[in-house]
Amino acid sequence: MTYRRKKSTAIAFAHGDIACRRSRSDSRTHVSANQAAILRSLTFVTLVLFGVPASTWAQSVCLPAPRLLTTMPMGGQAGTQIEVTTSGELLEEASEMVFSHPGIVATAKLDANGAVVPKQYVVTIAADCPPGVHEARMMTNRGLSTSRVFSVSKLPEVVQSGASASPESAMTLEVNSICNAVMPVRAVNHYRFEARKDQRVIIDCAAQGIDSKLNPVLIIADSEARDLRAQRRGDLLDFTAPEDGTYMIKVHDLTFNGGDTYFYRLALQELAADAAPERLPSTAQVNAFSWPPLGLPAAAALTETEPNNQHTETQSITLPCDIAGTFYPAADVDRFEFTAKKGEKWWVEVGSERLGFPTDPSLLVQRVDEEGEGETLVDVVELRDIASPVTVSTNAYSYNGPPYNAGSADVLGVIDIPADGRYRLQLTDLFGGTRNDPRNAYRMVIRKAAPDFVLVAWAMHMTLRNGDRNALSKPMALRPGSTMPLEVIVVRRDGFDGEIEISMDNLPDGVTAHGLKIPAGGSRGIMLVTADEGAPQGYARASFVGRSEIDGESVTRNVHLASMAWPVKDGWSEIPSPRLLADVPVSVSGVEVAPLTIAAREKKVWEVAAGEKLTIPLVHYRRSEFSGAAMSVKTFGAGFDKNSSFDLPLTADSSEAVLDLSKLKTPPGDYMIAFYGSAVAKYVDPPAPNAAAGAAPAKPRDIVDIIVSEPIAIRVMPAEKS
Numbered sequence: 084m085t086y087r088r089k090k091s092t093a094i095a096f097a098h099g100d101i102a103c104r105r106s107r108s109d110s111r112t113h114v115s116a117n118q119a120a121i122l123r124s125l126t127f128v129t130l131v132l133f134g135v136p137a138s139t140w141a142q143s144v145c146l147p148a149p150r151l152l153t154t155m156p157m158g159g160q161a162g163t164q165i166e167v168t169t170s171g172e173l174l175e176e177a178s179e180m181v182f183s184h185p186g187i188v189a190t191a192k193l194d195a196n197g198a199v200v201p202k203q204y205v206v207t208i209a210a211d212c213p214p215g216v217h218e219a220r221m222m223t224n225r226g227l228s229t230s231r232v233f234s235v236s237k238l239p240e241v242v243q244s245g246a247s248a249s250p251e252s253a254m255t256l257e258v259n260s261i262c263n264a265v266m267p268v269r270a271v272n273h274y275r276f277e278a279r280k281d282q283r284v285i286i287d288c289a290a291q292g293i294d295s296k297l298n299p300v301l302i303i304a305d306s307e308a309r310d311l312r313a314q315r316r317g318d319l320l321d322f323t324a325p326e327d328g329t330y331m332i333k334v335h336d337l338t339f340n341g342g343d344t345y346f347y348r349l350a351l352q353e354l355a356a357d358a359a360p361e362r363l364p365s366t367a368q369v370n371a372f373s374w375p376p377l378g379l380p381a382a383a384a385l386t387e388t389e390p391n392n393q394h395t396e397t398q399s400i401t402l403p404c405d406i407a408g409t410f411y412p413a414a415d416v417d418r419f420e421f422t423a424k425k426g427e428k429w430w431v432e433v434g435s436e437r438l439g440f441p442t443d444p445s446l447l448v449q450r451v452d453e454e455g456e457g458e459t460l461v462d463v464v465e466l467r468d469i470a471s472p473v474t475v476s477t478n479a480y481s482y483n484g485p486p487y488n489a490g491s492a493d494v495l496g497v498i499d500i501p502a503d504g505r506y507r508l509q510l511t512d513l514f515g516g517t518r519n520d521p522r523n524a525y526r527m528v529i530r531k532a533a534p535d536f537v538l539v540a541w542a543m544h545m546t547l548r549n550g551d552r553n554a555l556s557k558p559m560a561l562r563p564g565s566t567m568p569l570e571v572i573v574v575r576r577d578g579f580d581g582e583i584e585i586s587m588d589n590l591p592d593g594v595t596a597h598g599l600k601i602p603a604g605g606s607r608g609i610m611l612v613t614a615d616e617g618a619p620q621g622y623a624r625a626s627f628v629g630r631s632e633i634d635g636e637s638v639t640r641n642v643h644l645a646s647m648a649w650p651v652k653d654g655w656s657e658i659p660s661p662r663l664l665a666d667v668p669v670s671v672s673g674v675e676v677a678p679l680t681i682a683a684r685e686k687k688v689w690e691v692a693a694g695e696k697l698t699i700p701l702v703h704y705r706r707s708e709f710s711g712a713a714m715s716v717k718t719f720g721a722g723f724d725k726n727s728s729f730d731l732p733l734t735a736d737s738s739e740a741v742l743d744l745s746k747l748k749t750p751p752g753d754y755m756i757a758f759y760g761s762a763v764a765k766y767v768d769p770p771a772p773n774a775a776a777g778a779a780p781a782k783p784r785d786i787v788d789i790i791v792s793e794p795i796a797i798r799v800m801p802a803e804k805s
Contacts, residue, residue, distance in 0.1 A: 143766075143784060143785065143786050143787065144555065144786075144787050144788075145555055145557070145786070145787070145788050145789070146562070146678075146764075146766065146786055146788045147172075147173055147225065147766075147768070147786075148172075148173070148225065148226075148228075148229070148555075148557065148558055148560055149171065149172065149173040149174055149177075149221060149223040149225045149226065149227070149228035149229070149558065149560060150171050150172040150173065150174075150228055150229045150556060150558075150650065151169060151171040151174065151219065151220060151221050151228040151229055151230065151231045152170055152171040152172065152231065152343070152344065153169065153170045153171070153231065153343050153344065153346060154167050154168070154169050154219055154231055154233060155167065155168045155242065155263065155265070155346070156240065156242045156263035156348075157231075157232065157233065157234060157263055157293055157346055157348055158232075158233050158234030158235055158236060158240065158261075158263070158293075158348060159206065159208050159235065159236070159240050160208065160235075160236055160237065160238060160239055160240050160261075161208050161209065161210055161211070161212045161214065161235050161236070161237060162208065162209070162210035163208055163240075164205060164206065164207045164208070165205075165206050165208070165240075166192060166203060166204070166205055166206070167180070167189070167203070167204045167205075167206045167219075168202055168203050169202050169203075169204070169221065170202065170343065171221065171228060173223060173225055173228075174202070174221050174223055174228065175223075176223065176224055177202075177221040177222060177223045177228075178222050178223065178224075179191075179221070179222045180204045180206070180219065180220070180221055180222075181219075181220050181221075181222055181227070181622070182217055182218065182219055182220075182233060183217045183218035183219075183220075183230070183624075183664075183665040183666040183668075184212060184213070184217045184235075184665075186208065186209035186211060186212030186213075187206060187207070187208055187209070187212060187217060187219075187233065187235070188206070188207050188209075189204040189205065189206045189207075190204065190205050190207075191203075191204060191205075192204055192205050208235055212235050213235065214235050214236055214237055214364065215234070215235060215364040216232045216233070216234050216292075216293065216364050216365065216366055216665070217232070217233050217234070217235060217665055218230035218231070218232065218233065218664060218665045218666060218668075219231050219232070219233040220558075220668060222622060222670070224620070224672065224673050224674040225560055225672045225674055225675075226558065226559075226560025226561065226620070226622065226670035226671055226672045226673075227558050227559070227560055227622050227668050227669075227670035228558055228560075229556040229557075229558045229646065230558075230646075230664060230665075230668075231294055232293040232294045232366060234289065234293060234348060234363070234364060236261055236350075238259055238260055238261050238350065238352070239257070239259070239260045239261070240260065240261045240262070240263060241256075241260060241261070241262050241263070242262070242263045242264075243262055243263065243264035243265075243272070246267070247272045247273045247274065248267065248270045248271060248272065248273070249273060250273055250307075250308040250331060252273065253273035253274055253275040253331060254272075254273070254274050254275070255274070255275050255276070256274045256275070256276045256332070256349075256351050257276070257351075258276055258277075258278070258282075258284060258351055258352070258353050259351070259352050259353055260350075260351060261348055261349065261350045261351075262274065262348070262349045262350075262351075263346070263347075263348055264334075264346070264347060264348075264349060265341075265342075265343060265345060265346045265347075266297055266334065266335065266336055266340075266341040266342075266345040266346070266347065267341045267342075268339070268340065268341035268342055269339045269341065270335065270339070270341055271333050271334065271335040272333070272334045272335070273308070273331055273332070273333055274331065274332040274333075274334075274349070274351075275306075275329055275330070275331050275332075276329070276330055276332070276351055277328070277329055277330075278324035278327070278328065278330055279324060279327055280324055280325070280326045280327050281323060281324065282323070282324045282353060283321070283322070283323045283324075283353065283354050283355070283356055284322050284323075284324070284351060284352065284353055284354065285319055285320070285321055285322075285350070285351075285352045285353075285354050285360045286301055286303065286319060286320040286322065286332055286349070286350070286351055287319040287320075287349075287350045287352075287360075287362060287363050288301055288317075288319075288334060288347050288348070288349050288350075288363075289347060289348040289350070289362075289363040289364070289365060290317070290345075290346075290347045290348075291317070291365075291660070292362075292363070292364075292365025292366055293346075293347075293348060293363075293365060293366065294366065294648045294649070294660075294662075295344065295345060295346050295347055296340070296344045296345050296649070297336050297340075297341075297345040297346065297347050298317065298336055298337040298338070299317060299334060299335075299336065299337075299347060300313065300314070300315045300333075300334070300335050300336070300337055301313065301314045301319070301320050301332065301333070301334060302314075302332070302333040302334075303320055303322050303330060303331070303332055303333075304330065304331040304332075304333060305328075305330060305331070306328055306329040306330065306331065308331050308333075310333075311330075315337065319360060319362060321354075321360060323356075332349070332351070334347070334349060344649075348363060350363055359522075365439070366648075366662040366663065367439070367662060367663045368437075368439075368661075368662060368663070369487050369488060369489060369539065369541075369645045369661050369662065369663060370436070370437055370469075370488060370489060370490060370491040370493075371437045371438075371439070371663060372489070372537055372538075372539040372574075372643040372645075372663060373437065373469070373489070373491065373495075373537045373539075373574045374434045374437035374438065374493070375434060375526075376432060376528060376533070376535070376576065377533075377535055379405070379526075379528065380405070382407070383405045383406055383407035383526055384404070384405045384406075385400065385404055385405060385406045385407070386406065386407050386408065387406055387407065387408025387409070387417055391417050391418050391419070392415065392416045392417070392418065393418070394418065394458075394507070396418065397418040397419060397420040397507060398417075398418065398419050398420070399419075399420050399421070400419045400420070400421050400529075401421060402421050402423065402429055402529050403429070403528075403529055403530045403531060404421075404527075404528075404529050405526070405527075405528050405529075406419070406526070406527045406528075407524065407525070407526050407527075408510075408524070408525055408527070409521055409522075409523055409524050409525065410435070410442055410444075410511070410512035410515045410518065410523045410524075410525060411519070411520065411521040411523060412519050412521075413515060413516055413517065413518060413519040414515055414516040415511070415512070415515055416509060416510075416511050417509070417510045417511070418507060418508070418509050418510075419507070419508045419510070420451070420505060420506065420507050420508070421505075421506055421508070422504065422505050422506070423498075423500040423503075423504070423506055424500060424503050425500055425501065425502045425503050426500060427500040428497055428498070428499055428500070428531075428532060429497070429498045429500070429529050429530070429531065430495075430496070430497050430498075430529070430530050430531070430532055430533070430576075430577045430578075431446060431466060431494060431495070431496055431497070431498060431527065431528070431529050432493075432494065432495045432527070432528045432530075432576075433446060433493050433494035433495075433510065433525055433526070433527045433528075434493055434525065434526045434528075435492075435493055435512075435523070435524065435525035435526070436491055436492040436493050437491050437493050438524065438525075438526070440522070440523045440524060440525075441518070441523070442492065442512045442515070442518070442523050442525070443467075443468075443492040443512060443513040443514055444467075444492065444493055444494050444510060444511070444512060444513070444525060445465075445466075445467050445494075445510070445511050445512070445513045446465070446466045446467070446494050446496075446508065446509070446510050447462065447464075447465050447466075447508070447509045448462075448463045448464050448465075448466075448498050448506055448507070448508050448509075449461060449462055449463060449506065449507050449509070450463055450501065450502065450504055450505070450506055450507075451504065451505040451506065451507055452504075460507065463498065463499075463500075463501060463506065464496065464497075464498055464499070466494045466495075466496035467492075467494065467513070468490060468491065468492050468493070468494075469490050469491040469492075469493055469494070469495045469574070470490050471488050471489045471490030472489055472490070472572050472573060472574060472606035472607060473489065473570075473572055473606065473607055486544070486647070486651075486659040486661060487539075487541050487645055487661050489539055489572045489574060492513075495574075495576065497577075497578075498529075510525070510527065530577075532577040532578055533576065533577050534575075534576060534577045534578055534579035534581075534633050534634070535575075535576040535577065535579055535633065535638075535640075536573050536574065536575050536576065536579050536581075536583060536629065536631065536640060537573070537574050537576070537640060537643075538571060538572065538573050538583070538585075538629045538640055538641070538642040538643065539571075539572050539642065539643045539644075539645055539663075540569045540570060540571045540572070540610060540627065540642050540643070540644055540645070541569065541570055541644065541645045541646060541661070542557035542559070542567065542568075542569055542570075542646065543567075543568040543569065543570050543609070543759075543789060544557075555647060555650045555651070556646050556647040556648065556649065556650050557646065557647075558646075558668070558670070559612060559667075559668060559669045559670065560670050560671075560672055561594065561612065561613075561614035561618070561669070561670065561671050561672065562614065562671075562672045562675055562676055562677045563593070563614050563615065563616050563617065563618045563671065563672070563676045563677065564614065564615070564616040564676045564677035564680040564704065564706075565613070565614055565676075565677035565680070565791070566611050566612065566613040566614075566680075566757075566791035566792065566793060566794075567611070567612045567613075567791065568609050568610070568611055568612075568757075568759065568789070568791050569609065569610040569611075569612065569644075570607060570608075570609060571585055571599070571601065571607065571608045571609065571610055571629075571642060572606060572607050573601055573605070573606055573607070573629070575606075579631075579633065580603055580604050581603055581631045581632060581633065582600050582601065582602055582603050582631060583600065583601040583608075583629045583630070583631045584598060584599075584600045584601075584629065584630045584631065585598035585599050585600075585601065585608060585610055585627075585628075585629050585642065586598045586627075586628060586629075586630070587610060587612065587625050587626065587627045587628075587667075587669075588625065588626045589623055589624065589625050589626045590612075590623055590625055590669055591614075591618070591619075591621040591622055591623045591669060591670060591671050592618065592619055592621055592671075593614055593615040593617060593618025593619060593671060594612065594613065594614050594615075594618060594623075594669060594671060595612075595613050595615075596610060596611065596612045596613070596625075597610070597611045597613070597755060597794040598610050599721075599755060600721075601629075602721050605721070608721075609719060609757075610627075611757060611791065611793075611794050612669060613793060613794075614671050616676060616680070616704075618671045619671065619673070620670075620671055620672065620673025621670065621671055622668060622669065622670035622671070623668075623669055623670075624666050624667065624668055624669075625667040625668070625669045626667070627641065627642040627644065627667045628640065628641055628642060629642055642667075643663050643664075644663070644664045644666075644667050645661050645662065645663050645664065646661065646662070646664055647659055647660065647661055648660045648661070648662055674769050675769050676706055677706065677790075678705075678706050678707035678709075678764045678766070678788070678790075679703065679704065679705055679706065679707065679709075679762065679764070679790050680703075680704040680706075680793070681701055681702070681703055681704075681731070681758065681790070681792040681793070682701065682702055682704075682792065682793040682795075683699050683700070683701060683702075683793070683795045684699075684700040684701065684702050684737070685700075687796070688753075688796045688797070688798050689795065689796065689797050689798070690797075690798045690799075690800055691742070691744060691797065691798075691799055691800065692744075692799070692800045692801070692802050692803060693744055693749065693750065693751050693799050693800065693801060693802040694744055694745045694802050695744055695745070695802075696741060696742065696743050696744065696745070697741070697742045697744065697797070698739055698740070698741050698742075699739065699740045699741075699742070699795060700737065700739055701731075701737060701738045701739060701740055701758075701792075702736065702737050703731075703732075703735065703736050703737060703738065705733075705736065707764045707765060707766065708764070708765040708783075709733040709762050709763060709764050709765065710762075710763040710764075710765070710785065711733060711762075711763065712732065712733055712734055713730040713731060713732050713733060714730065714731050714733060714760055714762055715728045715729070715730060715731075715760065716728060716729055716730070716731045716740075716758045716759070716760050717758065717759060717760060718740070718742070718756060718757075718758055718759075719756065719757060719758075719759055720754055720755065720756035720757070721754065722747060722749035722750070722752075722754055722799075723742060723747060723749065723754065723756045723797075725746075725747060726742055726743070726747060727743075727746075729741065731758075731760075733762070740758060742797075744799065749799050750799065751799045751800060751801045752798075752799055753796070753797070753798050753799075754796070754797045754798075754799065755794045755795070755796055755797070756794070756795050756797055757791060757792045757793070757794045757795060758792040759789070759790070759791055759792070760789075760790060761787055761788060761789050761790065762787070762788065762790050763785050763786070763787050764785070764786050764788060765783040765784075765785065765786075766783060766784055766785070766786040767780070767781050767782075767783045767784075768781040768784075
């Protein structure tokens, strides 16, 4: 039997061009220098001011925001009570520590005299609190802080209190326990444990997957600290004791960095000889928001069966199907064969990278034409990456988008069957020749069209110069009178092309959210969250959803929220590490108001005929001084994003915005818009609540910050017929 492959007749890529490849640091955390997206075609708009002199970009970026940077320990065992010490920025006078799960509750630690111990809390973890990663935050007078991962386990946990930089000072660990620790600079931490002959133990180190900056190296050694095995790629160590005795674990950073932000959780667990090891829980990368498809069972109906690498060994399947398999061993090629009829459309989705594995699936479908005793394989379609719905940052000399990538190296696309017959599907890991790990799993679903959508959002980031990514972790901590924009991104499944309405509910008192309708076929939009000037201090866990109609039925999908794990002010010095959050917290500051609020003079629906000009009077509520006399303002909103920029005076209390619909060609309909830009404010830090009387006032400093207008409703009427 012979095989000949004809020249490809149709090559298609899921959702557009192939996305840029991502570098990967370990099996749980994939970090990329190309993780950004540019804001386009937004149904709602925001007000950020451009045209600022280049010299001002060296100033502080964004108004001060509270940030929780570390907790010690970083988690605890369900059903226990532990003491947690915190550190961060602008956490002075924090009123409480809050968590994303109601089963974790904190109270301030008190000393022997009943006085509050600063930065320390007693945390109670309910026995039924689910194991995994949760979010910890601090409530401050500036609102809720950014989050830090707080892990819950089923194992007893300890905190390393002393140094263990030598074999002589090694800390003793019990098998089936977790140790919370911090890595000192230029150091190796040592641990000892007892093991029986043939006892299998798994040693795992949670670090980057729990927001740590540590790139861990694990070494297991004998009682004399002589190395036996090492793992330098962030993976776990699977070790079976050759004899009864004492063994050592060494942990260090790959480049021997260290400090408070190089924390980790070291797990030592016994495992049966035939059991599969599991990694410690970790956060999900941003692109994981698009997996799994709605209604996908926990386990696949079919399993890939080896051998299926050769054309003579193809595994027969019947469509539709749901198959679980692995890219193993190295250079594995999995082949499946099915029959289909002309005109059928089958949607294929492969999940692997979005499951947390360092893989890059590639799928090829070919028609099998029989010719005597031989076969000819004719290419039908080739599917690779799911391209990001928004442009990925180049991280070049000018920063061109937020550092988030909603795309994936996984597969999502359609097979158009050109003729009745037999078809062969080939699935590979594009760079699998260098990977030889049986845990590199995939899930492949082939289905008839099941139109759907998934959503992710993040705080809008500014456009800066000189490669400054402004990749700041941004809590939704609103100052009264301010509006915060969130960019909302949609990944559409199986041909869904409908309009999506975004909404946010369960907000703090005095806070409103103005969502948008992502237009049919659109991929992005803006959610505006506004705090009234009189909004009281407070917080709430918001409900953030998107609604649409699919096949005549109303459907609702949650919007996932993403943020930076750490503030990165210069993308050339550190690669941003965005991740998904567990919840959507919204809070209001109680210490100061926004430096500038811009709104339409009247809160009404502004009407205009198609093809006419609309002039909207604006009012400026100025509470600060600004550098420069005017700012260039742009407009966002579906049908209005191409509006010409205009100058907004910084020294006046009013201005006008002009929308020329003859140039915009905006069709009749109802719209919400806003104006956006960034300005340099002369910011003065408010006095601390416990500041001494008569203390010298703080000197003003330059702050570059996003300023967002209140949303404005517009109705475009049909043009009058002449």
